[in-house]
Amino acid sequence: xxxxxxxxxxxxxxxxxxxxxxxxxxxxxxxxxxxxxxxxxxxxxxxxxxxxxxxxxxxxxxxxxxxxxxxxxxxxxxxxxxxxxxxxxxxxxxxxxxxxxxxxxxxxxxxxxxxxxxxxxxxxxxxxxxxxxxxxxxxxxxxxxxxxxxxxxxxxxxxxxxxxxxxxxxxxxxxxxxxxxxxxxxxxxxxxxxxxxxxxxxxxxxxxxxxxxxxxxxxxxxxxxxxxxxxxxxxxxxxxxxxxxxxxxxxxxxxxxxxxxxxxxxxxxxxxxxxxxxxxxxxxxxxxxxxxxxxxxxxxxxxxxxxxxxxxxxxxxxxxxxxxxxxxxxxxxxxxxxxxxxxxxxxxxxxxxxxxxxxxxxxxxxxxxxxxxxxxxxxxxxxxxxxxxxxxxxxxxxxxxxxxxxxxxxxxxxxxxxxxxxxxxxxxxxxxxxxxxxxxxxxxxxxxxxxxxxxxx
Amino acid sequence: xxxxxxxxxxxxxxxxxxxxxxxxxxxxxxxxxxxxxxxxxxxxxxxxxxxxxxxxxxxxxxxxxxxxxxxxxxxxxxxxxxxxxxxxxxxxxxxxxxxxxxxxxxxxxxxxxxxxxxxxxxxxxxxxxxxxxxxxxxxxxxxxxxxxxxxxxxxxxxxxxxxxxxxxxxxxxxxxxxxxxxxxxxxxxxxxxxxxxxxxxxxxxxxxxxxxxxxxxxxxxxxxxxxxxxxxxxxxxxxxxxxxxxxxxxxxxxxxxxxxxxxxxxxxxxxxxxxxxxxxxxxxxxxxxxxxxxxxxxxxxxxxxxxxxxxxxxxxxxxxxxxxxxxxxxxxxxxxxxxxxxxxxxxxxxxxxxxxxxxxxxxxxxxxxxxxxxxxxxxxxxxxxxxxxxxxxxxxxxxxxxxxxxxxxxxxxxxxxxxxxxxxxxxxxxxxxxxxxxxxxxxxxxxxxxxxxxxxx
Numbered sequence: 001x002x003x004x005x006x007x008x009x010x011x012x013x014x015x016x017x018x019x020x021x022x023x024x025x026x027x028x029x030x031x032x033x034x035x036x037x038x039x040x041x042x043x044x045x046x047x048x049x050x051x052x053x054x055x056x057x058x059x060x061x062x063x064x065x066x067x068x069x070x071x072x073x074x075x076x077x078x079x080x081x082x083x084x085x086x087x088x089x090x091x092x093x094x095x096x097x098x099x100x101x102x103x104x105x106x107x108x109x110x111x112x113x114x115x116x117x118x119x120x121x122x123x124x125x126x127x128x129x130x131x132x133x134x135x136x137x138x139x140x141x142x143x144x145x146x147x148x149x150x151x152x153x154x155x156x157x158x159x160x161x162x163x164x165x166x167x168x169x170x171x172x173x174x175x176x177x178x179x180x181x182x183x184x185x186x187x188x189x190x191x192x193x194x195x196x197x198x199x200x201x202x203x204x205x206x207x208x209x210x211x212x213x214x215x216x217x218x219x220x221x222x223x224x225x226x227x228x229x230x231x232x233x234x235x236x237x238x239x240x241x242x243x244x245x246x247x248x249x250x251x252x253x254x255x256x257x258x259x260x261x262x263x264x265x266x267x268x269x270x271x272x273x274x275x276x277x278x279x280x281x282x283x284x285x286x287x288x289x290x291x292x293x294x295x296x297x298x299x300x301x302x303x304x305x306x307x308x309x310x311x312x313x314x315x316x317x318x319x320x321x322x323x324x325x326x327x328x329x330x331x332x333x334x335x336x337x338x339x340x341x342x343x344x345x346x347x348x349x350x351x352x353x354x355x356x357x358x359x360x361x362x363x364x365x366x367x368x369x370x371x372x373x374x375x376x377x378x379x380x381x382x383x384x385x386x387x388x389x390x391x392x393x394x395x396x397x398x399x400x401x402x403x404x405x406x407x408x409x410x411x412x413x414x415x416x417x418x419x420x421x422x423x424x425x426x427x428x429x430x431x432x433x434x435x436x437x438x439x440x441x442x443x444x445x446x447x448x449x450x451x452x453x454x455x456x457x
Numbered sequence: 458x459x460x461x462x463x464x465x466x467x468x469x470x471x472x473x474x475x476x477x478x479x480x481x482x483x484x485x486x487x488x489x490x491x492x493x494x495x496x497x498x499x500x501x502x503x504x505x506x507x508x509x510x511x512x513x514x515x516x517x518x519x520x521x522x523x524x525x526x527x528x529x530x531x532x533x534x535x536x537x538x539x540x541x542x543x544x545x546x547x548x549x550x551x552x553x554x555x556x557x558x559x560x561x562x563x564x565x566x567x568x569x570x571x572x573x574x575x576x577x578x579x580x581x582x583x584x585x586x587x588x589x590x591x592x593x594x595x596x597x598x599x600x601x602x603x604x605x606x607x608x609x610x611x612x613x614x615x616x617x618x619x620x621x622x623x624x625x626x627x628x629x630x631x632x633x634x635x636x637x638x639x640x641x642x643x644x645x646x647x648x649x650x651x652x653x654x655x656x657x658x659x660x661x662x663x664x665x666x667x668x669x670x671x672x673x674x675x676x677x678x679x680x681x682x683x684x685x686x687x688x689x690x691x692x693x694x695x696x697x698x699x700x701x702x703x704x705x706x707x708x709x710x711x712x713x714x715x716x717x718x719x720x721x722x723x724x725x726x727x728x729x730x731x732x733x734x735x736x737x738x739x740x741x742x743x744x745x746x747x748x749x750x751x752x753x754x755x756x757x758x759x760x761x762x763x764x765x766x767x768x769x770x771x772x773x774x775x776x777x778x779x780x781x782x783x784x785x786x787x788x789x790x791x792x793x794x795x796x797x798x799x800x801x802x803x804x805x806x807x808x809x810x811x812x813x814x815x816x817x818x819x820x821x822x823x824x825x826x827x828x829x830x831x832x833x834x835x836x837x838x839x840x841x842x843x844x845x846x847x848x849x850x851x852x853x854x855x856x857x858x859x860x861x862x863x864x865x866x867x868x869x870x871x872x873x874x875x876x877x878x879x880x881x882x883x884x885x886x887x888x889x890x891x892x893x894x895x896x897x898x899x900x901x902x903x904x905x906x907x908x909x910x911x912x913x914x
Contacts, residue, residue, distance in 0.1 A: 017567060038549075080887075087555075089548040089549075090546055091546040092497070092546070109567070110566070110690075112565070113689075114475070114689030115887070124549065125546055232569060232571030232572070233567075233569045233571060234572070429540065430571055430572070
């Protein structure tokens with residue numbers, strides 16, 4: 001079948017026990033009124049029967065003898081549905097806490113490369129009238145933004161719509177890459193070889209430029225913190241929603257953007273967390289804030305998925321919430337888009353991944369550098385604007401679980417969802433103890449911002 | 458801390474995504490009479506508080522720069538109990554089927570090497586009055602027999618004993634290796650280096666002798682079957698108990714050993730399964746039957762754990778159950794103990810593991826050989842003779858889940874438990890479809906043996 005673009009195979013190549021390369025999504029749903037005890041069993045049976053699958057969910061990597069190991073996708077003729085689509089349950093007492101604990105476990109394990117690279121859990125046992133779905137897709141198939149979109153594409157604004165598809169069956173949206181097979185194998189092979197040949201020098205160039213631009217041009221440098229260490233394979237995941245209105249009101253009162261307020265929430269929470277851990281650095285922490293530049297109608301080229309990035313001074317050295325918000329606002333306004341038009345490979349490299357396997361470990365600033373290029377990624381992904389439903393069940397929350405890399409033990413990704421902002425926090429279970437406390441600190445930080453901007457006293 | 462004996466580090470070295478090197482055990486318990494709804498929550502809390510740990514359960518591998526990568530153990534100061542000891546639940550309808558499906562998932566994932574190499578799940582949600590415990594321990598810590606012993610050592614014959622320990626807290630039995638630190642690091646280092654130096658030639662010699670002896674001396678050769686292929690990382694696990702009395706009665710009537718009857722059950726089941734899969738070989742299948750030669754009071758030496766092995770002709774080419782039993786009985790009686798005094802390393806090598814990493818891939822007969830040395834391992838491990846209890850809960854079943862290797866996609870391990878024989882069947886999820894049907898075929902095979910030996914008609 002199709003040769004794999006290098007942008008796909010990279011994510012397979014750099015994956016290890018310590019660095020699973022899948023993205024996850026935890027969705028919370030409210031059962032429709034009048035749902036019986038067997039609601040979930042029936043739902044599962046209905047979904048289980050939908051064995052039509054979009055191409056990305058049928059592909060698995062082949063292993064030809066090749067310089068880079070993985071360069072071809074093959075198609076699974078009969079995917080083992082009971083393996084991919086799993087029925088799971090929470091232990092007593094069935095709180096969100098138990099759900100997050102299970103999600104942490106699921107997000108920690110590697111996907112099986114001998115079959116299509118995804119798993120979806122339908123989760124029962126929440127003590128209220130809700131149920132959950134955890135989805136896990138390899139980054140080689142879909143990046144985080146595309147994976148969230150895929151989940152969203154299954155939803156409907158109509159609470160009476162009972163024909164919503166499961167994520168694997170939902171067709172690719174217009175402009176989404178789904179069929180690398182479209183081009184002739186020969187052309188694709190040539191293209192792949194061209195990329196392979198060009199990459200070391202190209203990457204070195206981009207990395208050098210970015211690093212030079214960052215360290216010479218920008219008036220800031222990320223301090224080394226407890227979050228910037230080599231990571232283990234186990235994860236911890238925490239999630240919570242905040243009303244969009246609270247953020248919007250602060251933004252309006254302070255004359256800043258909503259994303260500035262979100263970053264200030266994260267800044268306050270990180271400061272409190274690191275003080276608690278006796279690990280707050282003197283210098284302000286720097287966040288990498290990815291900006292998606294994917295074009296919806298991009299056609300043809302396999303690398304259609306561009307990511308830019310801002311470096312943001314989080315002002316974590318300041319005790320006052322209003323001060324921090326000002327620093328962030330200024331930094332975001334003035335900040336250059338230093339990593340512009342990054343391909344996923346370059347984004348990965350710049351995120352400090354260990355690229356020793358590609359012989360690039362000598363690239364300056366990349367591996368085990370004393371100072372990290374930034375302290376963490378904070379990503380704000382647009383989600384649905386209205387209340388959405390899935391086969392009659394109201395979507396209560398949608399929380400992204402991200403990829404971690406060496407040197408980046410914490411990731412905060414949030415998405416808008418109707419009237420809420422849904423935060424998903426992914427951490428290395430070894431390096432980031434008591435991760436769930438960051439949720440409390442986020443709430444405190446938002447309250448402080450409300451007080452500081454005069455919204456409440 | 459202690460240098461790791463090569464017998465430990467081998468299991469870390471050969472481990473990959475496709476070959477997780479942990480052994481598992483699934484225990485079924487009946488709740489004590491009068492147990493309330495919160496029985497399991499309380500039990501979990503009680504056990505969770507027992508943070509005293511035997512040394513093997515605190516060790517994790519260090520990663521010094523070394524020719525073989527892993528040669529030292531370090532001790533985890535504060536193990537993350539919520540990571541190791543997990544509370545899990547079955548989805549509806551809470552049958553054994555759901556329990557086996559979850560066990561299959563748990564047995565498929567790799568242990569995290571950044572922490573001690575074990576996980577234990579306390580499982581609620583069975584629809585009757587039972588609960589389960591699934592334990593997973595890396596082979597580098599404990600082999601299958603030792604892991605089963607460890608589970609058994611937590612049990613009591615007294616239903617009123619409420620002081621039973623969790624598996625991690627139970628002290629090592631007399632003669633069990635638990636403290637490689639006991640010897641001075643220098644002596645251990647020298648010892649390890651000696652083993653490292655000696656191994657390639659020693660292994661080649663043993664392997665050559667064994668293969669020559671097998672192919673030249675023995676009047677049988679294992680056919681290539683669908684079970685003798687490269688495996689994937691996902692597993693399927695099935696388990697069931699049979700009354701020891703049924704096996705004993707057949708053995709007595711036919712004048713053979715109980716183990717002969719067990720092997721004949723497996724033979725009949727394999728034949729039926731392979732006929733169903735249209736994959737029965739013309740030649741009779743050969744089982745490797747390990748014989749534990751561990752000495753209970755063995756002291757001092759780290760390699761105290763010897764395994765011998767018989768090759769048994771299963772007579773799967775014969776349609777008649779009585780014929781198969783005769784072939785097996787004869788084969789076991791005459792069979793030479795061809796793999797005598799194997800170290801775990803040698804046992805592994807002879808099991809056809811891919812040893813390319815050690816540069817031994819040219820050893821004849823080891824890797825991708827056309828004919829496997831045997832078709833599967835069938836292992837019968839002695840268990841408790843009486844009805845056992847754990848904090849008042851009666852042990853209803855104890856089912857071993859084993860390691861699979863390339864070329865060995867199926868493993869049958871059983872253990873005696875009071876009045877029952879408990880079978881655990883571990884298979885590669887990709888290569889062995891409908892694994893659970895083997896349970897039905899085992900039952901049919903036992904019934905056929907009862908008829909054939911005149912016990913029933």
